[in-house]
Amino acid sequence: MELNGYLENTKDNEEDLGKNLEALLHMFLLKNPNINAAAVITTEGLPILSAISHRLDETRIAAMSATLLSLAERAIEEMERGDFNELFIKGTEGYLILTQAGPHAVLMLSTTLDVQLGLLFFDCERICEKIAYLI
Numbered sequence: 001m002e003l004n005g006y007l008e009n010t011k012d013n014e015e016d017l018g019k020n021l022e023a024l025l026h027m028f029l030l031k032n033p034n035i036n037a038a039a040v041i042t043t044e045g046l047p048i049l050s051a052i053s054h055r056l057d058e059t060r061i062a063a064m065s066a067t068l069l070s071l072a073e074r075a076i077e078e079m080e081r082g083d084f085n086e087l088f089i090k091g092t093e094g095y096l097i098l099t100q101a102g103p104h105a106v107l108m109l110s111t112t113l114d115v116q117l118g119l120l121f122f123d124c125e126r127i128c129e130k131i132a133y134l135i
Helices: 011-031 058-078 117-134
Strands: 035-042 047-051 086-090 094-100 105-112
Touching (some): 047 058, 058 086
């Protein structure tokens, strides 16, 4: 996992944040083995922390996630459905899920098709609350 020095706090605070986020994401991934990629990104598309295969470009994934987030927020607003909470995309090989993690961050997940979605959504809500608290 990689922490990309997102917050502009002191170095010690950033290191503590990094350790807390890494531990949080690590435990989340251990509990959910059908997740094959995860990233915490800013709402502007900058990677904060990721557990993504080296085959994938972390920066590109973060930028695409921010684009999807922007489109989803706009659609929700235009259709008068309240505030954005979550985006769920199903592909032939698995799911892509973007979940709001406070006002400044989003959790991006890529999963297999056999993931238990109900449990995953429950776990996503809990980890996003913790991410929002930390950031």
